[in-house]
Amino acid sequence: MTTRTRSRTRTRTTPAARFGLGVAVAALLVFALFPVYWMVSTALDPKALTRGADLLPSGVSFEHFTFAFEKGNFGTYLLNSAIVGFGTILGAALLSLFAAVAVARFKFRFRTSVLLMILIVQMVPLEALVIPLFIQMRDYDLLESLLGLSIVYIALSLPFAIWTLRGFVATVPKEVEEAAYIDGASWFRMFRSVLLPLVAPGLVATSIFAFITAWNEFVFAYTFMKSSDNYTAAVGIFQFFGENSTAWGPVMASSTLVTVPVMIFFMIVHRRLGSGLAAGAVKG
Amino acid sequence: MKDTLTRGGPDPQTRRPPPVQPPAPDTPARRRKRLITRTRPWLLLAPALLVLAGLLLWPMIQVGKLSLQEYEVRFGGGVGTYIGLDNYAELVSSELLWKTVLPNTAFFAFACVGLTVALGTLVALLLNRLGTTWRLICSLAIMAAWAMPAVTGTYVWIWLFQPGDGLFSHLAEGLGLIDPETTNWFTQRLPFYAIATLNVVHHGFPFVAITVLAGLLTIPKELYEAGMIDGANAWQRFWQITVPTIRPVFLVVTILSTIWDFKVFTQIFLMPGGDGSNPDVFNLGVYSYIEAFAENDYGTGAAAAVLLTLLLLAITIVYIRTLFRQGEEDL
Numbered sequence: 001m002t003t004r005t006r007s008r009t010r011t012r013t014t015p016a017a018r019f020g021l022g023v024a025v026a027a028l029l030v031f032a033l034f035p036v037y038w039m040v041s042t043a044l045d046p047k048a049l050t051r052g053a054d055l056l057p058s059g060v061s062f063e064h065f066t067f068a069f070e071k072g073n074f075g076t077y078l079l080n081s082a083i084v085g086f087g088t089i090l091g092a093a094l095l096s097l098f099a100a101v102a103v104a105r106f107k108f109r110f111r112t113s114v115l116l117m118i119l120i121v122q123m124v125p126l127e128a129l130v131i132p133l134f135i136q137m138r139d140y141d142l143l144e145s146l147l148g149l150s151i152v153y154i155a156l157s158l159p160f161a162i163w164t165l166r167g168f169v170a171t172v173p174k175e176v177e178e179a180a181y182i183d184g185a186s187w188f189r190m191f192r193s194v195l196l197p198l199v200a201p202g203l204v205a206t207s208i209f210a211f212i213t214a215w216n217e218f219v220f221a222y223t224f225m226k227s228s229d230n231y232t233a234a235v236g237i238f239q240f241f242g243e244n245s246t247a248w249g250p251v252m253a254s255s256t257l258v259t260v261p262v263m264i265f266f267m268i269v270h271r272r273l274g275s276g277l278a279a280g281a282v283k284g
Numbered sequence: 285m286k287d288t289l290t291r292g293g294p295d296p297q298t299r300r301p302p303p304v305q306p307p308a309p310d311t312p313a314r315r316r317k318r319l320i321t322r323t324r325p326w327l328l329l330a331p332a333l334l335v336l337a338g339l340l341l342w343p344m345i346q347v348g349k350l351s352l353q354e355y356e357v358r359f360g361g362g363v364g365t366y367i368g369l370d371n372y373a374e375l376v377s378s379e380l381l382w383k384t385v386l387p388n389t390a391f392f393a394f395a396c397v398g399l400t401v402a403l404g405t406l407v408a409l410l411l412n413r414l415g416t417t418w419r420l421i422c423s424l425a426i427m428a429a430w431a432m433p434a435v436t437g438t439y440v441w442i443w444l445f446q447p448g449d450g451l452f453s454h455l456a457e458g459l460g461l462i463d464p465e466t467t468n469w470f471t472q473r474l475p476f477y478a479i480a481t482l483n484v485v486h487h488g489f490p491f492v493a494i495t496v497l498a499g500l501l502t503i504p505k506e507l508y509e510a511g512m513i514d515g516a517n518a519w520q521r522f523w524q525i526t527v528p529t530i531r532p533v534f535l536v537v538t539i540l541s542t543i544w545d546f547k548v549f550t551q552i553f554l555m556p557g558g559d560g561s562n563p564d565v566f567n568l569g570v571y572s573y574i575e576a577f578a579e580n581d582y583g584t585g586a587a588a589a590v591l592l593t594l595l596l597l598a599i600t601i602v603y604i605r606t607l608f609r610q611g612e613e614d615l
Contacts, residue, residue, distance in 0.1 A: 021410070021413060021414070024410050025410070025418060025422060028407060028410065028422055028425065028426070029421075029422065031429075031486070032422075032425040032426045032428060032429040032486075033425050033429070035432065035437060035440040035444070035486065036428055038440055038443070038444060038451065039436065039439075039440045039443075042443065049449060050449070051449075051451075052451070052454045053451050053454035053458065091335075094331075095331045095332040095335060096332060098328040098329070098331060098332065099328060099329050099332035099333070101328055102325040102326070102328035102329045103325075103329070105325075106325035106328075108322075108325045108326070111325075114329065114333070116604065117336075118336070119604065120597075120600055120604070121336060121340050121341070123543055123596050123597070123599075123600040123603075124340060124593060124596070125546075125547035125569060125589070125592050125593060125596055126547070126549065127547065127549050127569035127570075127572050127573050127592065128344070128347055128589035128590070128592060128593045129339075129343050129344070129347070130573065130576075131350065131572070131573075131576045131577075131582060131585055131586055131589060132343035132344075132346035132347045132586075133343050134577075135350075135582075136346070151335075151339065152339060154335060154339075155335050155336060155338075155339035155340055158332055158335060158336060159336070162332060216433040216435065218434065218435050218550045218553075218554075219549060219550065219553075219573075234433065234435045234436075237435065237436070238554075246446075248443050248446070248449070251439055251443070252439070252440070255435075255436035255439050255440065256436075258433060258435070258436050259431075259432060259433060259436045262432075262433055263427075263428055263431040263432075265431075266427060266431035267424065267427055267431070270427055
C-alpha cells in the first residue's frame with residue numbers, strides 16, 4: 001500500500017511500486033473470485049465432502065449436477081424461476097417504459113413528487129412487506145402461484161426500472177420526435193416507431209435487471225411457495241441441507257446453475273446501467 | 285403556447301409552434317385534444333403507479349394496521365382485533381430486542397458499511413492506477429463478486445467455514461488454532477456475524493469501488509500536480525484533495541450501504557441457526573420474520589417491521605437531502 005502511492009505519475013513507476021501494485025491486484029483477484037472458484041470446483045469434485053483444504057478438485061465429474069436434476073428435481077425449479085423471471089420482464093418492461101416516458105417527456109404537476117415517491121419506495125425493507133403481502137396473497141388465493149410471485153417481483157423491480165429507463169428516454173433528442181409529428185404521425189405512432197426503437201437498448205438492460213431481481217429473490221419465494229413443486233431455484237437449493245449433514249456437492253452444483261446465468265447477464269448490462277447504478281437505485 | 289399544447293406535443297415549453305397555425309376558436313374537438321394532452325402523462329403512469337400502490341404502498345399501510353392488532357390465523361383467513369400499542373409495548377419491553385436484536389442490527393450494519401466503503405475506496409484507488417488491460421480484468425473480477433446472488437454467495441461462505449469439512453476449518457486446524465471437534469463458528473454471535481460481515485462486504489464492495497472510481501476519474505490531474513509541487517505526500521493528497529473533491533460520492537455510497545446493510549435478511553436467515561433456532565443471532569429483519577411466520581405472532585412481527593421501516597426511512601430522508609443539496613439529481 002505504501003509503495004504504490006509513492007509516485008502518481010505513471011511514467012516514473014519504481015520497481016517497488018510495480019511490485020506493490022502487482023501484490024494488490026493479486027489480492028483483489030483472489031478475494032473477488034475465490035468464492036466463485038470454490039463453488040464451481042466443489043460442484044465438479046466427485047469427492048466434494050472430503051475435499052478439506054485441497055485447492056484443486058480431486059477430479060472433474062458432473063455427478064453432482066446429475067444428482068441435482070434427477071434426485072433434487074432441480075430442472076423444475078429452474079423452469080419455475082425462468083417462468084417467473086420472464087413474467088417479471090414482461091410486466092416490468094411494459095409498465096416502466098410507459099412510466100419513464102411520462103416522467104422524462106412530460107411536464108406535469110406532482111411530477112417531482114412521483115419521482116421522489118419512486119425513490120423512497122424502494123428503500124422499504126422486504127421483511128416489512130412480506131407479512132402483509134403474504135396475508136393479501138392468501139386472501140386472493142395467489143400463494144403457491146407463479147403468477148402471484150411474478151406480480152410481487154414486478155412491483156419490486158419497477159422503481160429501479162423506471163428510474164433507469166427515464167435516463168434512456170431523456171437522451172433521445174426531442175427533434176427526432178418533432179420530425180415524426182411534422183410527418184403527420186400521431187403520438188402513439190411516434191411512440192411506437194420512433195421512441196421505442198431508440199430506447200430499445202435501455203429496455204433490454206432494464207429487463208435483464210428485472211430478471212435478475214426475480215431470479216435471485218429469496219424471502220417471498222420461500223414464504224409463498226410451500227409445496228416443493230412450486231419452488232424457485234433460489235429456494236430449491238435449500239432441500240439439499242440435511243438435519244445433520246449437508247450434501248455440499250449438489251448444493252454447490254445447484255448454486256453454480258443459479259449463479260452462472262446471473263453473472264453472464266450482469267456482465268452484459270453493467271456498462272449500460274452505469275449511470276443508473278450510481279444514482280443509487282440498485283438493491284443490494 | 286395554447287396552440288402548441290393542443291397539437292399533442294409532449295413538451296409544450298420547448299416545442300416550436302408548427303409553421304401553419306391559424307388562431308382557431310376553442311372548439312369542442314380542440315378542448316378534447318387538450319384534455320388528452322393533459323391526461324396523457326397520468327395515463328402512462330397509471331399502470332405503474334397502480335402496481336406500486338397495490339403491492340408496496342398498501343402493504344405498508346397494512347403492516348402499520350397489523351402492528352396495532354392481535355391477529356389470529358383461522359381456517360380460511362385471519363381475524364384482527366385492535367389492541368392499541370400493546371405490540372409496541374411488548375416489543376420495547378423485551379430484553380431480546382435491546383440486548384440482542386438491536387445491537388446485532390446496528391453493529392453489524394456499521395461494521396459492514398465501514399469495511400465496504402474502506403475496501404471499495406482502496407479498490408477504486410487501485411483501479412485508478414492500473415493500465416487499461418488490468419483495469420478491465422480487475423473490473424470483471426469484481427463484477428463477478430457483485431453478480432453473485434445473495435443466496436448462493438451465502439451458501440459458499442457457509443461451506444468455506446463449515447465445521448470439520450470446510451476449507452477455513454481445515455486451515456485453522458492445520459495452524460493449531462481450533463479444535464475441529466468442538467469448534468462451530470456458527471453457534472456464537474461474534475464469529476457468526478464476522479462471517480456474515482465477510483459475506484456482505486464481499487457482495488457490497490464492488491458497487492462502492494465502481495462508483496468511487498467514476499468519481500476519481502472526474503478529478504483533474506492538475507490538482508494532484510499542484511499538491512505534489514507543494515510537497516504533499518500520498519496520504520495528504522488523498523485526504524486533502526481526493527476526499528473533499530468527491531465528498532458527495534462518498535456520502536452517497538455510505539448512505540446507500542447503510543440502508544442496504546440495515547435490512548440484510550437473506551444472508552443471515554440462510555446461515556446455520558439464522559432461521560430462528562438461535563435467538564442470539566437475530567437481527568431486526570429476521571426477528572420480525574420469525575415472530576410473524578414461526579411464532580404466528582403477526583402483530584409483534586409487524587411492529588418490528590414498522591420499527592425497521594422507520595429506521596430506514598430516517599436514513600432515506602438524509603440520503604434524499606444529500607442528493608438534492610449536491611444538485612446531482614436533476615429531477
